[in-house]
Amino acid sequence: MLFTPVLLVSAGAIVGIILLIAVLIYVATRFTIVTQANRYIVERLGGYYATWDVGIHFLVPFIDRLKLKVTIKEQVVDFNPQPVITKDNVTMQIDTVVFFQITDPKLFTYGVDHPIKAIENLTATTLRNIIGDLELDESLTSRDFINEKMRSILDDATDPWGIKINRVELKNIIPPKDIREAMEKQMRAEREKRQSILIAEGNKRSAILEAEGSREAQILRADGEKQVRILEAEGKAKAILEVQAATAKGIELIKKAGADEAFLRLEAYKAMAKVADGQATKLIVPSDMQGIMGLTSAISEAFKSEAPKAKTKSE
Numbered sequence: 001m002l003f004t005p006v007l008l009v010s011a012g013a014i015v016g017i018i019l020l021i022a023v024l025i026y027v028a029t030r031f032t033i034v035t036q037a038n039r040y041i042v043e044r045l046g047g048y049y050a051t052w053d054v055g056i057h058f059l060v061p062f063i064d065r066l067k068l069k070v071t072i073k074e075q076v077v078d079f080n081p082q083p084v085i086t087k088d089n090v091t092m093q094i095d096t097v098v099f100f101q102i103t104d105p106k107l108f109t110y111g112v113d114h115p116i117k118a119i120e121n122l123t124a125t126t127l128r129n130i131i132g133d134l135e136l137d138e139s140l141t142s143r144d145f146i147n148e149k150m151r152s153i154l155d156d157a158t159d160p161w162g163i164k165i166n167r168v169e170l171k172n173i174i175p176p177k178d179i180r181e182a183m184e185k186q187m188r189a190e191r192e193k194r195q196s197i198l199i200a201e202g203n204k205r206s207a208i209l210e211a212e213g214s215r216e217a218q219i220l221r222a223d224g225e226k227q228v229r230i231l232e233a234e235g236k237a238k239a240i241l242e243v244q245a246a247t248a249k250g251i252e253l254i255k256k257a258g259a260d261e262a263f264l265r266l267e268a269y270k271a272m273a274k275v276a277d278g279q280a281t282k283l284i285v286p287s288d289m290q291g292i293m294g295l296t297s298a299i300s301e302a303f304k305s306e307a308p309k310a311k312t313k314s315e
Contacts, residue, residue, distance in 0.1 A: 026061065027061070030058055030059040030060070031057070031058050032056070032058070032059060032066065033055070033057075034052045034053060034054050034055055034056075034057060036054055037071060037072055037073045038069060038070065039052065039053065039069075039070045039071075039072055040052040040066055040068070040069055040070070041066070041067040041068045041070065041105055041109045042057075042064055042065070042066060042067060043064070043065055043067045044060070044064050048106065048110065049064060051105050051106055068105075068109050070102055070105040070108055070109065071102070072101065072105070073101070074099060074100070074101045075099070075101065076099050077098050077119065077120070078095070078096075078171065079095060079096050079123055080095060081093040081095040081174065082094055082095065082123075082127060082128070084127055084131040085128070085132060086135055086136050086139055087132060087133060088135045088136055090175065090176065090179060091176060092136075092139070092173060092174060092175050093172075093173075093174040094127060094131070094170055094174070095170075095172050096150070096168060096169065096170055096171060097169045097171050098119060098154070098165065098167075099165070099166045099169075100164060100165050100166060101166060102162055102163055102164075103163070105162065106162065107160065107161055107162030108161060108162040108163060111160055111161040111162055112160075112161045115158075115161055115163060118158075119154070119163070122154060122157055122158070123150070123154060126150050126154060127146075127150060130146055130149055131146070136179070139173065140173060140175075143170050147169055150168040151168040154168060
């Protein structure tokens, strides 16, 4: 009976300690650390209270609550292909990729319900409007124009939601099967055409190079023959000049030696002998040499006539 109050006091203290520990744990959990690239939306008594930045913050128990954790990093959303119709009534499937960033966490939280779904629907309707003003060929070759126009329209539309559209890309443009087959045939024909043109240009270039090579070879050959003829002519001219120089030298020496008329006539006889020794059928003899030759013939005849007379006397 004496230990009953003590036991009751001890039990009450234990319960108090447990409650105190529970309260401390609960209070400790009300401290929140906001990390880099994140923002926290806090409501107090059901209304917007603050947007917490990086650091440690305390939520007042039973009054404040954490509404939403928002990341301010750039995000990428790949939307499913959407059917669109071009100006020339061709139905295509186009899927888009949107790069966006949350610039105002408060507007993002309270501006629109399901922001990503809203961006997807807005992207689909904008894409249909743009492609509807373009023909098939323009749609396939105007990706940059479509991307920039969509980015501008989406950025203006999402600005009240606290969202910044940084970039929009058309990931795939899928025309109908028959259009794809026709385009493949056209591309194949275009490649074959380019191949034929390249082959023809190659043959043309080869023929031109061969013709230029042949012409240069002929020019070089002609230049070589010309040089040979020039050298031969120069050699002959040099030989003639040397012979003439030697002749002139001989004549000069003869003059210096004081050659008389008999010597000159003897040299003339030698020259006539050389001429007569040739194969010519006609021989032109100078008039003065004809006289000498006539005298020589007369003397020869005289010797012949004297010879028979001498023989007769001896008999």
